[in-house]
Amino acid sequence: MKKMFSIWVVIVLGFVTLLAACGEQSKEDVIGKLESNLESMDGYKAKAVMTMNTGQEDQKYNIDVWHKKKDFYRVELTNEQDEKGSQIILKNEEGVFVLSPALNKSFKFQKEWPENGSQPYLYQSLVNDIVKDNEATFTVSDKHYIFETETNYQSNNNLPTQEIYFDKDTYTPVKVKVLDKDQNALVQVNFSDFNTDPTFKDDDFAMEKNMKSNAAQETLSGKGEEDPFKIVYPLEMVGSELVEEKEVNTDNGKRVIMSFSGEKEFTLVEEKLDEIPATTSPQMVDGDIVNLGHSVGVLSDNTIEWTDNGMNFMLASEELTKEELINVAKSVQGKEVK
Numbered sequence: 001m002k003k004m005f006s007i008w009v010v011i012v013l014g015f016v017t018l019l020a021a022c023g024e025q026s027k028e029d030v031i032g033k034l035e036s037n038l039e040s041m042d043g044y045k046a047k048a049v050m051t052m053n054t055g056q057e058d059q060k061y062n063i064d065v066w067h068k069k070k071d072f073y074r075v076e077l078t079n080e081q082d083e084k085g086s087q088i089i090l091k092n093e094e095g096v097f098v099l100s101p102a103l104n105k106s107f108k109f110q111k112e113w114p115e116n117g118s119q120p121y122l123y124q125s126l127v128n129d130i131v132k133d134n135e136a137t138f139t140v141s142d143k144h145y146i147f148e149t150e151t152n153y154q155s156n157n158n159l160p161t162q163e164i165y166f167d168k169d170t171y172t173p174v175k176v177k178v179l180d181k182d183q184n185a186l187v188q189v190n191f192s193d194f195n196t197d198p199t200f201k202d203d204d205f206a207m208e209k210n211m212k213s214n215a216a217q218e219t220l221s222g223k224g225e226e227d228p229f230k231i232v233y234p235l236e237m238v239g240s241e242l243v244e245e246k247e248v249n250t251d252n253g254k255r256v257i258m259s260f261s262g263e264k265e266f267t268l269v270e271e272k273l274d275e276i277p278a279t280t281s282p283q284m285v286d287g288d289i290v291n292l293g294h295s296v297g298v299l300s301d302n303t304i305e306w307t308d309n310g311m312n313f314m315l316a317s318e319e320l321t322k323e324e325l326i327n328v329a330k331s332v333q334g335k336e337v338k
Contacts, residue, residue: 099210270312
């Protein structure tokens with residue numbers, strides 16, 4: 001009788017173990033489901049908050065992501081500390097653009113985006129990073145499937161890995177942590193809403209419509225023109241120091257040109273326009289879109305340009321590497337520091 005009872009215990013335990021194994025998804029199962037989700041949906045709309053811990057103080061973006069299959073994107077990023085409106089990364093049949101509607105400024109890119117690097121707020125970029133990394137780790141929590149993968153940031157080697165959390169019911173992203181070499185989360189994206197059955201208007205991805213934001217209309221109508229010109233300085237100077245500062249009055253504003261010299265030479269130009277120019281053609285750039293923490297930057301071989309709180313910035317150097325250009329630009333935190 002005792003032997004019979006033991007046999008039944010073994011059978012029951014084996015059956016329970018089999019059920020548990022059948023109920024839990026494997027790494028391959030989850031990757032397959034993520035890929036099929038992307039294949040089946042016509043697009044999505046997502047809301048998220050991205051926190052950047054890469055500067056002197058945390059910077060937070062509110063992010064609105066629209067994607068329409070197959071290749072239309074609209075990513076609106078609003079820095080909580082920038083009172084002059086948002087920036088928009090736009091991809092349509094005409095190309096890839098970075099728009100600053102409040103300043104009527106736009107850049108057009110020749111390179112592929114978002115395929116040319118990791119994008120922590122885009123569903124397909126996260127899934128592609130997982131699929132490409134054969135060494136990606138996979139764990140399961142009560143509510144999430146969690147992957148740790150390599151990243152692909154062409155201009156930043158300080159962020160080699162990321163943790164990606166997917167909802168176990170919907171397989172949509174919940175949270176992304178981009179980690180430095182010491183496993184510190186320098187960038188974190190928290191998704192608050194993810195709609196996989198969105199509707200779009202015909203002109204939602206048109207550049208003209210996206211340039212006509214409320215912020216742009218307020219600026220063009222004269223609001224905000226009385227803000228004082230505040231010169232700001234980089235906190236990271238790569239072993240150099242400020243050797244010359246020139247202030248120039250232009251036809252429609254003011255420009256300050258700062259020259260730095262020492263271990264490496266570079267120039268920082270800051271400009272504030274009293275009158276926003278009428279709509280002009282996008283400036284063509286052979287370069288990359290980079291996130292500076294305080295704003296979205298446009299990086300080419302020797303320069304990086306960005307807008308922040310109603311001002312235009314350009315950092316140029318024949319001696320700084322791309323990574324150094326980014327680090328110096330990141331350290332121009334929008335505060336008056338000498």
